[in-house]
Amino acid sequence: MPPRFEGLRRLPVLKNESFRGAFRRWLTSQTVPRLVVLGVASYLVLALTAYAIFGGNACAVMLDGKTVAVAADEKSARQALSEVLKQKYSQAGGPVTVAGKIAYKGIKAQPEELLDQEGLRSRFNESLTFNTKCTAIVVNGETKVFVKQMEEAEALLAWLQTLYPVEAGEQPAIKEKVELVKANAAVGSILDLETAKKTVLLGTNKIQQYVIKDGDTLWDVARAVNIDVDQIALSNPGIDLDNISIGQQLNLSKEAPLLTVVATRQVTVDEEIPYEVEVKKDDQLLAGEKQVLTEGESGERTVTYLITRENGFETERQVLYQTVIREARAEVVVTGSVTMLASRGGSVRLNWPCSGGITSPFGTRWGRMHEGIDIGAGYGYDVVAAAGGTVISAGWEGGYGKAVQISHGGGLVTHYAHLSSIEVSNGQTVERGELIGLVGSTGNSEGPHLHFEILVGGEPRNPVNYLP
Numbered sequence: 001m002p003p004r005f006e007g008l009r010r011l012p013v014l015k016n017e018s019f020r021g022a023f024r025r026w027l028t029s030q031t032v033p034r035l036v037v038l039g040v041a042s043y044l045v046l047a048l049t050a051y052a053i054f055g056g057n058a059c060a061v062m063l064d065g066k067t068v069a070v071a072a073d074e075k076s077a078r079q080a081l082s083e084v085l086k087q088k089y090s091q092a093g094g095p096v097t098v099a100g101k102i103a104y105k106g107i108k109a110q111p112e113e114l115l116d117q118e119g120l121r122s123r124f125n126e127s128l129t130f131n132t133k134c135t136a137i138v139v140n141g142e143t144k145v146f147v148k149q150m151e152e153a154e155a156l157l158a159w160l161q162t163l164y165p166v167e168a169g170e171q172p173a174i175k176e177k178v179e180l181v182k183a184n185a186a187v188g189s190i191l192d193l194e195t196a197k198k199t200v201l202l203g204t205n206k207i208q209q210y211v212i213k214d215g216d217t218l219w220d221v222a223r224a225v226n227i228d229v230d231q232i233a234l235s236n237p238g239i240d241l242d243n244i245s246i247g248q249q250l251n252l253s254k255e256a257p258l259l260t261v262v263a264t265r266q267v268t269v270d271e272e273i274p275y276e277v278e279v280k281k282d283d284q285l286l287a288g289e290k291q292v293l294t295e296g297e298s299g300e301r302t303v304t305y306l307i308t309r310e311n312g313f314e315t316e317r318q319v320l321y322q323t324v325i326r327e328a329r330a331e332v333v334v335t336g337s338v339t340m341l342a343s344r345g346g347s348v349r350l351n352w353p354c355s356g357g358i359t360s361p362f363g364t365r366w367g368r369m370h371e372g373i374d375i376g377a378g379y380g381y382d383v384v385a386a387a388g389g390t391v392i393s394a395g396w397e398g399g400y401g402k403a404v405q406i407s408h409g410g411g412l413v414t415h416y417a418h419l420s421s422i423e424v425s426n427g428q429t430v431e432r433g434e435l436i437g438l439v440g441s442t443g444n445s446e447g448p449h450l451h452f453e454i455l456v457g458g459e460p461r462n463p464v465n466y467l468p
């Protein structure tokens, strides 16, 4: 006989007993089917209550098990993600995939936690990584740059080798080991060809540019951004940095280029062998006077060099073989001070602070660092500002004797020592070529001369490289 449900019997009336006893008496009075129904009903009540407390009214979008966003329902979450995928597809120019595993899970959320379509899209954009197929440029085993197409990577390498002016007989090649590898990378990390070129050239994607203003020297720019002049040259191939003009744009990067274009060539030239100058001191001669005992004569030779250039700069000049046609003959002079002349070079143009030859060069002499040059000039000769600036020190400076320091801005300071008199005062503005003092021999000095220093950021530099 099938069980029949005949309703629950009434709760018994309490007859002078505990509620527990009455309940047990009532329970045992029920039939089995009735108890089953009672159990199911109780379960439903509990389940509904649990759902109301713990159940979902929203959809969590999970990336590898972590909630990324909460949407009203799975459909709207999927719709927003597919919008973003479409947009990434057109950005990447091809199919994209989400890095990691996406899952949807029903949860209960407060209304203010739910993101609308726009909110979902921007959340996906910022929290998910979208990968696409691309080409990696791998330099010495390290992935450096992603471009979309293999052809773009090939074009970049070809472009790089045409970037630096090629001399006759040079065959440019890339120094580093470069591999072009098919890869899968985040859409945002894939560079367009122009950006990729700059990245390879400047060593970075974050390119700072500088527009030359009226009155700028290359040195000013270099100081302002704390990059040395050689590095600026490296970042601006093909630009003649000795002739920068107002409005010109320079790339500024502290990074080395990612790739090095090496070109070598052999050159055979007839060249002079410079003669050396032997200086003999003679106390009979006044400072600045000299007497040539033997005229110097240049020699001549035919030399074959192997010249190596990297990114347009000569890095090595190796003598492969040479034939001496005529040996040089040294010049012998007798002097009270004297005679090496300054050479050209450097980027800052200063003028000579006084006339005269260099009697002692910059650098180490007799085991001591000579932080400037000595210019052999007679007592009382004019000393002028090497460039316009502000006098930051004028007075006695120990071993320097009477001395003047002029700041030219940006950390460039010129220093004039052993003066017999000072014609400027501290804080005064001076023009290029303006008289600042007279040559003397004050302080630690053996005879009248001008000791001249150039300091860049407090570091002494060879003035010869800054003088015409």
Ligand SMILES: [Zn+2]
Pocket: 360, 370, 372, 373, 374, 450, 451, 452
């Ligand atoms: Zn000196």
